Amino acid sequence: MGTDVDAFLRRVAQELRPRTNQSADVLLRRIRSELPDPSLDEDIAALVSEETTGHVAAFLDVLEHGIDTTEFTAPPQAAEVARRYARIGVPITTLLRAYRLGHLGLLHMMQAEIPRFTDDPELINTAAMRLMEAGFAYVDRGSAHVVAAYQEERDRRLQHRLLLTNEASLRIGSTLDVGRTAQELTDVCTEDFAALVTVDLLDSVLDDEGEGAQTPTDPPLLRRVAQRSVSGESPVESPVAEGRTHTYPTGSEPARALATGRAGLLHAAQASHFPSALLLPLLARGDTLGLVQFFRDESAPPFDEDDLLLAQEIAARAAVSIDNARRYTHERSTALTLQRSLLPPHAVEQSAVVAAARYLPSGSRAGVGGDWYDVIPLSGARVALVVGDVVGRGLHAAATMGRLRTAVRAFADIDLMPDELLTHLDDVVIRLQREEAREDGELSATCLYAVYDPVSRLCSLASAGHVVPALATPAVPGGGDRAPQSARFLDMPIGPPLGLGGLPFETAQFELPAGSLLALYTDGLIQRRAQDVDAARTTLCDVLGRAPGAPEEVCDRLLAALLAGRPADDVALLVAHTLALDPGRVATLDLPSDPAAVSGARRFTSETLSAWGLEDLAFGTELMVSELVTNAIRYGKPPIRLRLIRQSSLTCEVFDANATAPHLRRARTFDEGGRGLLLVAQLAERWGTRHGREGKVIWAEQALPR
Numbered sequence: 271m272g273t274d275v276d277a278f279l280r281r282v283a284q285e286l287r288p289r290t291n292q293s294a295d296v297l298l299r300r301i302r303s304e305l306p307d308p309s310l311d312e313d314i315a316a317l318v319s320e321e322t323t324g325h326v327a328a329f330l331d332v333l334e335h336g337i338d339t340t341e342f343t344a345p346p347q348a349a350e351v352a353r354r355y356a357r358i359g360v361p362i363t364t365l366l367r368a369y370r371l372g373h374l375g376l377l378h379m380m381q382a383e384i385p386r387f388t389d390d391p392e393l394i395n396t397a398a399m400r401l402m403e404a405g406f407a408y409v410d411r412g413s414a415h416v417v418a419a420y421q422e423e424r425d426r427r428l429q430h431r432l433l434l435t436n437e438a439s440l441r442i443g444s445t446l447d448v449g450r451t452a453q454e455l456t457d458v459c460t461e462d463f464a465a466l467v468t469v470d471l472l473d474s475v476l477d478d479e480g481e482g483a484q485t486p487t488d489p490p491l492l493r494r495v496a497q498r499s500v501s502g503e504s505p506v507e508s509p510v511a512e513g514r515t516h517t518y519p520t521g522s523e524p525a526r527a528l529a530t531g532r533a534g535l536l537h538a539a540q541a542s543h544f545p546s547a548l549l550l551p552l553l554a555r556g557d558t559l560g561l562v563q564f565f566r567d568e569s570a571p572p573f574d575e576d577d578l579l580l581a582q583e584i585a586a587r588a589a590v591s592i593d594n595a596r597r598y599t600h601e602r603s604t605a606l607t608l609q610r611s612l613l614p615p616h617a618v619e620q621s622a623v624v625a626a627a628r629y630l631p632s633g634s635r636a637g638v639g640g641d642w643y644d645v646i647p648l649s650g651a652r653v654a655l656v657v658g659d660v661v662g663r664g665l666h667a668a669a670t671m672g673r674l675r676t677a678v679r680a681f682a683d684i685d686l687m688p689d690e691l692l693t694h695l696d697d698v699v700i701r702l703q704r705e706e707a708r709e710d711g712e713l714s715a716t717c718l719y720a721v722y723d724p725v726s727r728l729c730s731l732a733s734a735g736h737v738v739p740a741l742a743t744p745a746v747p748g749g750g751d752r753a754p755q756s757a758r759f760l761d762m763p764i765g766p767p768l769g770l771g772g773l774p775f776e777t778a779q780f781e782l783p784a785g786s787l788l789a790l791y792t793d794g795l796i797q798r799r800a801q802d803v804d805a806a807r808t809t810l811c812d813v814l815g816r817a818p819g820a821p822e823e824v825c826d827r828l829l830a831a832l833l834a835g836r837p838a839d840d841v842a843l844l845v846a847h848t849l850a851l852d853p854g855r856v857a858t859l860d861l862p863s864d865p866a867a868v869s870g871a872r873r874f875t876s877e878t879l880s881a882w883g884l885e886d887l888a889f890g891t892e893l894m895v896s897e898l899v900t901n902a903i904r905y906g907k908p909p910i911r912l913r914l915i916r917q918s919s920l921t922c923e924v925f926d927a928n929a930t931a932p933h934l935r936r937a938r939t940f941d942e943g944g945r946g947l948l949l950v951a952q953l954a955e956r957w958g959t960r961h962g963r964e965g966k967v968i969w970a971e972q973a974l975p976r
Contacts, residue, residue, distance in 0.1 A: 274393065275393065275396050275397055275400050276400075278387070278388065278393060278397050279397055279400060279401065279404075281387060282380070282383065282384060282387055282397070348412065348415055348416060348419070349415060349416070349418075349419035350419075351416075352365065352415075352416045352417075352419035352420040352423070353419055353420070353422070353423040354571075355420065356419075356420045356423035356424050356427065357423060357427070357571045357574075358571045358572060358574055362417065362420050362421075365416065365420065366413055366416065366417070370409055370413065377401060377402060380401060381398050381401055381402070384397050384398060384401070427576065430462070431576070431580045434458070434459075434462065434463060434580065434584070435580065435583055435584065437458055437461075438455075438458050438459075438584045438587055438588070439587060441454050441457070441458050442454045442455050442458060442584075442587060442588050442591055443587070443588070443590075443591030443594070443595075445595070446594065446595045446598040446599070447595055447599070448471070448476065448495065448592055448595045448596050448599060449495050449496065450595075451588065451591045451592050451595050452469040452471070452495045452496035452588075452592060453495075453496040453498070454588075455467065455469055455496065455562065455584070455585075455588040456468070456469060456496045456497060456498035457498060458584070459564060459581075459584065460498045460499065460500050463564065463577075463580075463581075464500075464548075464564040464565055464566055465499060465500045465544070465565055465566050465567045465569070465570065466497070466498070466499045466500070466508065466544070466563075466564075466565040467496075467497065467498055467562065467563070467564055467565070468494065468496070468497040468508060468510075468562070468563045469494070469495050469496040469497065469552075469560065469561075469562050470492040470493065470494055470495070470510075470516075470524075470560045470561045470562075470563075471492065471493055471495050471552070471559055471560035471592070472490055472491070472492055472493075472558070472559060472560050473490075473491040473492060473493050473515055474490075474491070475557075475559050475560065475596060476493055476495075476596070489517040489518060489519070489520055489525060490517065490518075490525075490528055491515055491516075491517055492515065492516060492517065492518070492560060492561070493513070493514070493515045493516075494508075494510045494511065494512050494513065494514055494515075494516065495512070495513075495560075496512065497510075497512055523536060523549055524549055524561055524563070527549040527550070527551050527561060528551055528558060528560075528561055531551050531553060531558055532551070533548065533549060533550045533551070533578060533581075533582055534547075534548070534549040534550075535547075535548060535573055535574075535575070535578050536548070536549065537572055543565075544565040544566060544567055545566065545567065545568055545572055546565070546566040546572035546573045547563060547564065547565045547566070547573070548563065548564040548573050548577065548578055548581045549561065549563050550562050550563075550564075550581055550582060550585040551585075552585060552588065552589040552592060553586070553589055554589040554590050554592070554593035555590075555593060557593070559589055559592055559593060559596070560592075562581075562585050562588070564581055601664060601665065602631075604665060605664050605665045605667075605668045606631055606668075608665065608668045608669065608672070610629070612642065612668065612671060612672035612675060613629055613642055613643065613644075613675075614627070614643070614644055614645060618645050618646070618647055619647070619918060620645070620647040620651075620653050620918070621651055621724065621849065621851070621917040621918055622647075622651055622652055622653035622722050622723070622724040622848070622849060622851075623645075623653055623655070623722060623724075623788075623846040623847060623848050623849060624820075624821055624846070624847040624849065625645050625655070625821055625844065625845065625846045625847070626820075626821035626822040626824070626825050626844075626845050627643045627645070627825070627842070627843060627844045627845070628825045628829060628841070628842070628843045629641065629642075629643070629840070629841070629842050629843075630794075630829070630833070630836075630840065630841040631840055632663075632794070632836070632839050632840050639659070639660065639662070639663055639667050639668075639794075639839065639840035640658075640659060640660025640661070640662060640667035640668060640670055640671035640715065640840070641657075641658070641659045641660075641671070641792045641794065641840040641841065641842035642656075642657070642658050642659075642660075642671045642674075642675050642842060643656060643657045643658075643790070643842045643843070643844040644656040644675055644678065644679070645844070645846075646678075646679055646682045648682065648685060648721065649685060649921065649923075649956075649958060649960055649967075649969045649971070650723065650725070650913075650915060650921060650923060650960070650967070650969060651723070651724055651725060651851055651915050651917045651921065652721055652722060652723045652724070653721070653722055653724075653846075654682045654719065654720065654721050655719075655720040655721075655722065655788070655790055655844060655846055656675075656678055656682075656717065656718070656719050656720075656790075656844075657717070657718050657736065657790040657791060657792060657842055657844050658671070658674060658675070658678075658715055658716060658717035658718070658736070658792075658842075659715060659716045659717075659736070659792045659793065659794075659840075659842070660674065660713075660714075660715045661713070661714040661715060661767075662713075670702070670713065670715070671715075673698075673702070674695065674698065674699070674715060674717070674768075677694075677695055677698045678691070678695060678717070678719070681694050681695065683958075684958070684959075685958065685959070685960035685961065686961075687730070687732075687777055687961075687962070687963075688719045688720065688721060688730050688731060688732035688775075688777045689732045689765075689774070689775040689776055689777040691719055691732070692717060692719060692732050692733075692734045692765065692768070692775040693774075693775055695717060695734070695768055696734065696768050696769065696770070696771060696775075697771075699713060699714070699715060699768040699769040700769060700771050703769060712769060713769055714767050714768060714769040714770075715734075715767065715768045715769065716733075716734055716735040716736040716737075716767050716768065716792075717733075717734045717735075717736055717768060718731065718732075718733045718734075718736040718737075718738075718739065718790055719731070719732055719733075720732075720739070720788070720790065722782070722788075722846070722848060724848070724849050724850055724851040725851050725856055725915065726781075727781055727782050727783070727784065727848070727850055728779055728780070728781055728782075729779065729780050729781075729782050729788070729848075730777050730778070730779050731760065731762055731777065731778050731779075731780070732765065732775050732776060732777045732778070733762065733763070733764045733765055733775075734765050734766065734767060734768045734775060735764060735765065735766055735767030735768070736764070736792075737791065737792070737793050737796070738759050738760050738761075738762055738764065739759070739760055739788055739789055739790045739791070740757060740758070740759050740760075740788075740789040740791075740810055740811060740814055741757065741758060741759075741760055741780070741782070741786060741787070741788055741789075742755040742756065742757040742786065742787040742789075742811075742814040742815050742817070743755060743756055743782065743783050743785075743786045744783060744785045744786065755787065755814070755815045755816075755817075756815060757787075757810075757811040757812070757814040757815035758811065759807065759811070760778070760780060761778075762776075762778035763776040763778065782848050783848075784848060784849060784850035785847065785848065786847075786848045787814055787817065787821070787824060787845060787846070787847055787848075788845070788846045788848065789810070789814055789824070789828070789843070789844070789845050790843075790844040790845075790846075791828075791841070791842065791843045791844070792839075792840065792841060792842045792843075793839070794839035794840050794841040794842075795810070795828070795829075795832055795833070795841050795843060796810060796832065797839070798839075806832055809831055809832060810828065810831075810832065813827050813828050813831045813832075814828070820847070821845040821846065821847050824845045825843055825845050828843060828845070829841075829843065851915070851917065855882075855915065855916045855917060856913065856914070856915050856916075857874070857878040857913070857914040858911060858912070858913045858914075859871065859874045859911070859912040859913075860909060860910070860911050860912075861899060861902075861903075861910040861911065861912055862908070862910070863903050863906075863907075863908040863910060864903065865900070865903055865904075867899065867903065867910075868896055868899050868900055868903070871895050871896070871899045871912050872892045872895060872896055874912065875888070875891055875892050875895045875912075875914065875922075876888050876892060878914050879891060879914075879920075882916050884916070884920065884974070884975070886975050887920055887972055887974075887975070890953045890972065891914075891920065891922060891972065893949060893953060894922055894949075894950050894953055894954060894970050895912065895922055895924075897946035897947070897949055897950050898922065898924040898946075898950065898968050898970070899912060899924055900946065901924075901932055901946060901947075901968070902924050902925075902926040902968070905928065905930070905932065906926030906927065906928040906930075906965075906966075907926055907927040907928040907965070908926070908927060909925075909926070909927060910924070910925065910926045911924070911925040911926075912924055913925070916974075918974070919955070919971045919972060919973055919974060920971065920972045920973075920974055921969055921970070921971050922969065922970050922971075922972075923967050923968070923969045924967065924968050924969075925965060925966070925967045926965055926966065927964060927965040928965060928966065929961060929965060929966055930966075931959040931961070931966055931968075932947055932959075932968065950970050953970070953972070954970035954971055954972055955971050955972055955973055956970070956971045957969060957970040957971070
């Protein structure tokens with residue numbers, strides 16, 4: 271009976287072979303009815319048609335030639351169809367259901383054809399059973415091939431997803447620049463994921479100052495910060511140019527994604543110009559930063575749910591990187607603004623030096639530091655030159671720098687010696703440490719404070735842990751700006767950094783020839799990872815020795831020679847070209863400790879002012895000289911010396927050896943004394959006391975007539 275059934279089925283297969291296409295149509299219609307319509311595009315439909323024809327022919331071969339189903343090989347189109355469906359995201363269960371039901375319909379059709387070839391009921395039943403048995407074995411074997419091809423494609427897609435995710439994590443966020451990070455996102459995703467990627471950020475996110483605020487009813491204003499097509503060129507498909515602001519219409523898919531914070535998967539009619547698109551809001555730390563859109567053209571399969579998950583993972587990483595860059599940029603900009611606002615806005619008017627300064631913020635991710643410089647006019651035509659460096663980065667360092675600079679100016683105003691000033695500044699830092707109780711390390715700073723006197727050409731310096739300055743002196747005194755110079759680092763003691771307490775600072779004095787160049791700087795100028803410190807110091811001296819006397823040009827040459835690019839640390843540079851006051855602008859008179867000497871001091875003052883052509887100031891100046899000399903004789907100690915200095919203002923100084931300073935007080939109606947300093951304060955623009963090692967100086971300044 272078995273041989274008869276096999277022969278009968280062989281005959282049935284031979285009879286049905288001319289109708290292969292008709293049988294394939296039956297199989298194709300059933301498969302179409304089970305699969306989602308969007309998946310059956312023209313390419314896949316044609317491939318499925320070829321596959322069904324191949325399955326019908328292969329099954330007829332099994333029946334006609336008695337091929338063992340364990341040795342059966344599915345048509346090559348079957349594996350390709352499985353891969354195509356895997357790419358577009360059709361579930362394997364849906365594909366297998368369509369495959370099995372389609373073949374079941376084919377078997378039913380073939381079973382209905384059996385009675386046409388015999389009237390024997392037993393043969394019909396046996397042949398039908400044998401047909402179903404062979405059909406089920408064929409379907410099982412074919413399903414195994416479909417599942418293997420489907421899973422192979424899914425594994426390949428999963429591996430591609432992992433590789434793309436890893437590539438995104440490595441390449442996105444390599445810098446703390448918002449635009450660069452957004453561009454990295456578009457670069458990564460147009461390599462093998464999308465044909466076009468655009469990144470829009472809310473303009474309010476990029477606008478640190480909050481300008482251009484909109485009402486809540488307005489569509490959010492966005493800025494196109496990056497976009498890239500698969501060709502790598504500026505995409506013509508995008509209606510918005512990079513860098514331009516725009517809005518999405520209310521109710522549109524992008525506007526809805528921004529408003530709800532939910533990702534969207536769009537197809538055909540929903541995605542303009544492209545058959546498939548993904549819309550993903552950029553969300554970081556609970557805030558919506560913007561929107562990234564991925565587009566695919568007809569050359570690639572449309573996006574599916576797996577692609578959406580992959581894009582969400584990449585977008586989430588990119589959003590955090592963009593937010594980090596945005597926060598860093600905002601903090602750096604704030605710190606840099608604060609830093610620059612706390613530095614001298616312009617050169618102060620004084621006649622002791624010609625100064626130029628530069629401040630360069632660091633180019634590293636650590637942020638702006640606490641480097642600063644200052645030029646402070648002092649009494650007696652002197653000037654203070656200051657350079658300092660607060661340890662740390664960011665807003666705190668900039669704010670601390672501002673507090674220390676203010677403290678230095680306050681101490682300089684009372685004419686403290688450099689070592690005494692640093693001692694007081696050390697106390698300020700220690701007090702700040704106690705007030706702040708910082709957990710991220712001790713507050714510390716370095717500072718170099720120098721005072722230059724153009725009358726004596728003496729420069730007094732003290733250092734609190736700061737690098738020593740460089741000095742270039744003209745080989746020929748008075749040789750002019752272009753004269754050759756010899757440069758060296760000053761040999762001076764370096765005290766401990768500010769904030770340690772309990773250790774002394776020392777003042778060193780140097781007599782500087784007129785026309786010398788004094789360079790004060792922070793360690794960022796000479797300390798770099800790729801540069802030897804000694805080599806940098808040598809370069810500094812070489813440049814300073816060959817540089818002209820113009821401080822502005824000296825600053826530019828030093829920065830060009832020592833800094834190849836953006837510095838890793840902040841740099842503050844202060845270059846001073848020293849001047850000497852003409853002896854004809856200084857008049858000195860030694861006085862005995864005798865009240866009768868007051869008249870001689872008045873007469874000396876009158877004659878000096880007449881020689882200088884300042885007769886209009888004679889009366890007021892004589893009154894001040896009279897009061898100051900009288901106080902020195904009455905309350906001070908010899909020697910007593912009167913000095914008049916004419917520069918941008920007229921300065922009157924009286925020196926005595928007593929360290930006790932007078933103070934201004936309000937005299938009562940019947941008091942015989944106590945009005946001298948009040949009179950001086952009324953006549954002078956500024957006045958004060960300057961203490962030294964050997965005594966004190968009471969000084970008063972008046973503006974010169976125009």
